[in-house]
Amino acid sequence: MPREENVAHYDGPSGGWGSVRGIARIFGKEWSTPLATETLFRQNKPKGFMCVSCSWAKPANHHPFEFCENGAKATLWELTSRRCTPDFFAKHTVTELRGWTDYDLEQQGRLTHPMRYDPATDTYVPCDWDEAFRDIGSELRLLDPKSVVFYSSGRASLETSYLYALFARMYGNNNLPDSSNMCHETTSVALKTVIGASVGTVVFDDLSSCDAMFFFGQNTGSNSPRFLHPLQEAARRGVKIVTFNPIRERGLEVFTNPQSPVEMLTGKETRISTQYHQVRPGGDIAVLMGLCKHVFAADDAAKTQGKRVLDVDFIAQHTTGLEAFEAQVRATSWEEIEIQSGLRRQDIEAAAQVYVEADRVCAFYGMGLTQHVHGFENVVCLVNLLLLKGNIGRDGTGISPVRGHSNVQGQRTVGISEKPELVPLDKLAAQFGFEPPRDKGLNTVETCEGILSGRVKSFFGLGGNFVRAIPERGRMEKAWTAMRLTVQVATKLNRSHLVNGEVAFLLPCRGRTEEDRQASGPQAVSIEDTFSCIYGSLGRREPASEHLKSEVAIVAGIAKATLPANPKVRWDEWVGDYALIRDQIAETYPEEFHGFNERLWTPGGFYRGNAARERIWKTQSGKAEFTAPKTMSATGFSDVPGRYRLMTLRSNDQFNTTIYGYSDRLRGIEGTRDVLLINPDEMKRADLHEGQIVSLVSDAEDGVARAVSGLKVVPFSLPDGCLGAYYPEMNPLIPISHHDEQSKTPAAKAVPVRIMASAETASV
Known part of the structure; x- marks a missing residue:
């Protein structure tokens, strides 16, 4: 049945009745039992399960409904009553299914059985788990380890991610790209370079003690809607919120709280941004140079009265590189700033004056800064602005990349990284009695290049939809089928499962809402949020099929079938009791995860720490570093007529x-x-x-x-x-x-x- 199309300007707020209707639409379509409602009430609560959608905080003082529209949709999507069984695959060839839309593929519901691709019939056919593990292990043992890629999406738990990274390294490579490579890898590189920490310094409590917030390239209303609650509270207490984004996103303009009966009945709205500037895509470097230019001018004026705008004590004690950066800012003309940013000088100066007058500033950003050819310069220029007034390392201040997928940051914390220098390889060697590979592995782009060139022979996908998410899909899909082995672990069918290697397996796993019962009883897993806090998560729903295995069990089963026996590596015991995996994580990362099991259910999560927040700068210079950008445009290409x-x-x-x-x-x-x-x-x-x-x-x-x-x-x-x-x-x-x-x-x-x-x- 064709869909009714309509395009019209939307003048309403984010949240409100529209959000309620959005949830109700998915609820009615996917599920018809009261158990779904009970599950939603446990979402993001202590001893509940952690949302599989975004990585926003799960505060100790939670709301009655601690979920947003997208979080509810993700949960209902997982709890769907629809089932994608072997009968479905028997009726449809893989070639036919490649013509289906992403939406229609996932509408088939939860995968129920392990499946193997049969090239003779061009269909997936059921197989048992022992067969899948045995055959995958046999194929992996025949391949050069450097030709195999272990990809993970951002939803796998800390326990699964730790074992997955261990498996890859014991197999013989650091080819561990993940979804962070596609979104916030720029953050990891830039922040590590200039402040010595690869993640943000803001914690949840900073939101209630800052007096100004600056947003760059982040769509809160769609990508992290629960952020709207603290934003609404901040706006009401007079916090100045300044937004730079090419599109006027409603979530950063006005908000009606769906959890407030008064607001829902009266239609009351809260204006979020006090200033909203539609910068050109790629123009943020110019904006940030303009903001800093005004700060320097304001400091010049203040000096005539014996005052300072710059935090000169902080700069002297904690930073390096100011002179070169300041010289570049002063030499940059307002004309160039206006041309590159697409904004007027007076508008940038008005935003900068908010920064000048504020005592404590938090800066938030998303992929509008990171996904550019010169995204690195975007991020370090934002750090420059914060350093001018000491807005890193004080309560109510800091830089905050708002992460997307629920555990994408946590995966990196426990070893999912292609960069060996970010992983305690010596500890792993001593802990498990093997010599980890020391050479750099493949990231997402390098994986794609390896598949195009034929160097990559196998792809193991732990969740996600890699083929659909990567650039250059046409060329990539043609090259994909030349691989020898592809393995996909998933809850639902997607495009990546339909572009296969010569040997291909589709392995269904339990979802985070579902009970994971192993030898020692029901198992909890853990995740890390965007503020570096760790939470336990416990599912209680009946699994969608008796044939499903947990991600931990799948990774361990394949690893055991692939690797030689090692008395220090106890795959079966770890599957039987995930607390034992957490003990191993704590041994590998004692500074962050000491007492892991004892702290697992800390209300609001336990904070794993951030040296930059303590003004300990683990950079090459030992200080926070001002950086002079090498370009004023982040696009990486010139503007020519028609482009x-x-x-x-x-x-x-x-x-x-x-x-x-x-x-x-x-x-x-x-x-x-x-x-x-x-x-x-x-x-x-x-x-x-x-x-x-x-x-x-x-x-x-x-x-x-x-x-x-x-x-x-x-x-x-x-x-x-x-x-x-x-x-x-x-x-x-x-x-x-x-x-x-x-x-x-x-x-x-x-x-x-x-x-x-x-x-x-x-x-x-």
């Missing part, structure tokens, strides 16, 4: 590559994802009209043809020279080579494209 900066977007009806539906309520787009957002003035200049069907073609200067067709032109409030369209549908337009220079994070927030008009039109 646009494409920014990929997520709707409030999706999480990463999971599409819950076709309702992007907060942007007023219903029934379709095939849209091209462009401002009305650009439409006129390009001789386009609303509803026209167009194609986007790559304008990367590499000679490779790339295109996405069938996009409906929609007028939208965007900066000049900028286009918006949905991820992952636009991924075919992103070259593998288009990534941050330092971290190799794909640069999906400013992709060079051209519009190819079509005679075909559609009504709005």
Whole structure:
């Protein structure tokens, strides 16, 4: 049945009745038992289960409903009554299923049986677990370990992630890319370089003690909606909230709290941002240079009165590099700042004055900073701004990259990293009696390059939808089938499961909401949030199928079938009691995880610490480092006539590559994802009209043809020279080579494209 399409401007708040209706729509479609409601009440609560959606904090003083619209959707998605059984696979070939949409694939429900690809019939056929483990192990033993990749999505627990990384290293490689490589790897590289910690310094309590917040490239309303509660509280107590983002996202404009009966009945709204500036994609370096330029000017003026704006004591004691950075800022003209940012000087200065007058400032950012060719410069320039007034290492201050997937940060904490220098390899060697590989492994971009070249022979996917999430999908899918072995662990069917190696397995796992009963009884797992706090998580629902195994059991089963016996590596015991895995984590990482099991159920989680928050700078210089940016534009390409900066977007009806539906309520787009957002003035200049069907073609200067067709032109409030369209549908337009220079994070927030008009039109 065709979907009804509608595009209209949305003037309502984030939250409110729209959020309630969004949850109700998924609830009615996916589940019909009161048990779902009971599960939602346990979400993000002490002794409950931790949301599989975003990584926002689970505060000790929790709300009655400690879940947001997207968190509820993720839980109901996992608890669906639909089942994807062997009968389904018997009816549909893999080739046929490749033509299905992401949404329709996941609508088949929970996977119920381990499956093996049968090339003779082009279908998945059931197999038993012992067969799967044995055959995967046999294949892995025949391959060069350096040719095998162990990928993990951001939802696997700390226990699973620790064993997975141990398995990979005992097998013989550091090829451990994860979803962080696609989003916040730029953060890990930049913050590690300039403050010595690879994660943010803000903790949850800082939100209630700061007096100004600055946001850059982060869509709170869709990507971390529970953040709206402390934002609303901050706005009400007079905190100045300044936002820089190419799109005016409703979550950072106005909010109606769905948990407040008064607000729901009266329609009362809270204005969130006191200033909102639509910077051009790639223009944040220029904005930050402008903010710093005003701070220096304000400090000059204050000096004439015997005062200072800069925190000169902090700068002298804790930083290095100010002179070179200050010289560059002073030499940069306001004209260049305005051209590169797309903003007026007076608007940047108005924002900077908020910073000047504030005593305690927190800065938050998302992939609008990290996913650029010069994303590294974006992040270090934001650090520069904070260092000027000592806004790192005091209560109510700090830098906070808002992480996406629920445990993507925690995976790195316990060893999921392609960089051997970030992992205590000597401890692992002593602990488990083996010699870990010391060479650098493959990250996501390097994995893609290895698959294209034929060097990578096997891909093990622990969750996620790698094929759909990566750039250059057309070329990647063609090369993917040349691999010898692919193994995918998942709860639901997705595109990555349909692009197979010669030998392919699809292994269904239990979800986080489900009871994980092992030899010692029900098992808890743990996750880390965006503020570096660790939480226990305990599922209670009946598993979707008696044939499911936990992720821990799957990883251990394959590892045991692959590796030679080692008396120090007790796979069976670890599967029987996850507390034993936590003991091993604590032994490997004693500073962060001492007393792990005893602290597992700490209300609000236990904080694993951050040296930079204590003003201990684990950098090369031993101090926090000011950095002079080498460019004023983060895009990595020049502006030429006809070339646009494409920014990929997520709707409030999706999480990463999971599409819950076709309702992007907060942007007023219903029934379709095939849209091209462009401002009305650009439409006129390009001789386009609303509803026209167009194609986007790559304008990367590499000679490779790339295109996405069938996009409906929609007028939208965007900066000049900028286009918006949905991820992952636009991924075919992103070259593998288009990534941050330092971290190799794909640069999906400013992709060079051209519009190819079509005679075909559609009504709005």
